[in-house]
Amino acid sequence: MKSILDILTDIRPEFDFSTSQDYLADGMLDSFDMLALVSDLDREFGIRIEGTEILPENFCNLQAIRNLLSKHGVAA
């Protein structure tokens, strides 16, 4: 199974996602990348992130994404 960092790097291979605390403010993810990320997380972890959860604060850094996944019963 891929890690969250693997998935992020697949989407934007030019960035190191392990250090930034705000992927959107740092220009590493845009709004479409966020949708691509949701699609990949859904598929990789067998979950369905809700449309109302697709907010910048849920995808701004690694911990925020982990917190969102944990709501769906995924420890990543």
Next chain:
Amino acid sequence: MNLVFRGKRIEGLLAVLPANERLFIDEMDQFDFPRARSLKLKEVMGYDRHRIVDGPVCVSDLAVAGFEHLFAQGVLDRDGFDALILVTQSPDYFMPATSSVIQGRLGLKQDMFCMDINQGCAGFLIGLYQAFMLLEQPAIRRVALINADVMSRKVSMHDRNSYPLIGDAASITLVGRDDNDTLIHANLKMDGSRSDALKIPAGGWREPSSAETRTPHADAEGNLRARDNLVMDGSAVFNFVQTEVPPMIESLLATAGADAAAVDTYLFHQPNRFMLQKLADKMQVPYTKMPSNVVEHFGNSSGVTIPLAIALNLRERVLRETLTAVLGGFGVGLTWSSMLLPLGPMAFCDMINYPGVS
């Protein structure tokens, strides 16, 4: 607000599509993004191809071609309707109303109620409400509702947010009285405080078109567009739809006393496949009951996507049976609306190409 109509039905519909088809894969280099990211977008959003007008084709051209097809097929008489409603965001002129232009070009009778409505992605429902209300008049026996847009002419071809999904199309929906006196339940909300989310900033009276408003500028994501072009706050629109639509549908079914399991099909406006599938997930509607394939075949043609979805996915069924359908429209305004109605049997349900008949 909740709305109720009685004794009205959709008698038939025709979709008119520009024959000019463009493939997303051929257009990717127009955008200032790596091909890999554009391909990812294609996979997630369902972009594949879209139909856009070739040259200075206007809404009235698509509509007139559609009507002439119906007249030639013998499914509609030139005197067979008493009102002409056009829902569009891309009229031929500021004035006169394009519905009047269409009336004139078709040589229709003078006993005719012509009306233009400026609406977009909820425009099929808004047009139906107007048609239903006009049918309360004894003199109006049948209404021809046109939904049509040529928005590709207002979208920058270097705007990855909007250009890949835009589609041009028209539909003609005949609306008449139903002897069965069936109830149609609907609801509607509007929020003008969020009207900036979908906008063409310049070109009207507030900010007339000029050399400056025609000059493209890059946004933070690298999209090039001018103030004369459509601009969409994609995140705001996405959140608006995901937040407002599911409770709207729940409220509709509760008000109508209808069981969700008894709904045969959910026909929603189609901005992209991802957005619709997230709605279906939230509402626990099987994807098979909620078609999401209009954008991948034709693009997002605003108010035409619902009639187009019917013609593309349900033609054979609506010609011979009655489906319990939930329609949902959401977009510019902001506007969101839904309707529960029996759909079919229709006298006709077709798609044609412009120019030429498919």
